[in-house]
Amino acid sequence: MSRQLNMDTLRQNFWKEEYLREKMLRCEWHRKYGSVVKAKQKAKAAARLPLKLPTLPPKAPPSSPPAPEAVPSKAPSAVPEAPFQSEMYPVPPATRALLYEGISHDLQGRYRYLSTRKLDMPETRYVFPVTTNFMYGWQLGPPVKQELVSCKMCRIESFFRKNGAFALLDPWDLAL
Template sequence: MDTLRQNFWKEEYLREKMLRCEWHHKYGSLVKAKQKAKAAARLPLKLPTLASKAPHSPPPVPKAVPSKSPSPVPEASFQSEMYPVPPATRALLYDGISHDSQGRYHYLNTQKLDLPESRYLLPITTNFTYGWQLGPPVKQELVSCKMCRIESFFRKNGAFALLDPRDLAL
């Protein structure tokens, strides 16, 4: 490398350094502000804690007017969405292991048999409203009429054959 080439690289290096200093002087404060905003966005959001308020007692009802209240709701804690689990059902959790169809497996299958309105205070999701308070399922017996039953969806004689009376459901 000769002197001419060395001077060229020296000037290039100094020019680049000056450009960087000018850019930093011009845009440095904006970059720092953006970095602070990103750092603040990464911090977890802290929500204020709400003090639990005691439920307000209802105003006294005059004795002359009989009050018609809906079905009495069993007492449950205000923070829970579910009724408390009966102790006999809760004991199933600690009896055996799920691998042997005991423990948690048996507990969940027992809970599944209860109706939702006996487990939850109110419908939690909109899907709950479809089956809320329908009562026990009703079995419908199939009618054993030979005329109403079709053995198969397809025609027995092929797609383009004339219709056979046995293929029709009348």
């Protein structure tokens, strides 16, 4: 839109009134609906915040039979020490020693520690399955080698079809 050069006093007063009228409409709208809009914005912001669950206090140890009063004992500590429970078993010292030998750039140190730790079965590393993906490999035992049958009809070369997903089935793709 090009700028109009023939601005006279009448046109200037027209634009001034239009500007003031729009400003008054915006102020009226904000006075009327501003609180509703702010409430909706706060509700949306509260919905986006993550849900915080309450923390549970540690379980109290089972009560033991009372000790005889005649024997003096140490002063009781203010905080009872709870045993540290981890989801992983402790690392054997020989494997832990790999961390401090060499650097990862030379395929030693942390690299060698992780590759050695990866070879252990999950049951020897973790007390219980931590994620649901652990259930697929949990307590499978050592891998069993199966000997291939020499019959060509019984063996399938690949899981996928050789001629595409929507093509007609090839009789060689079926296990009979």
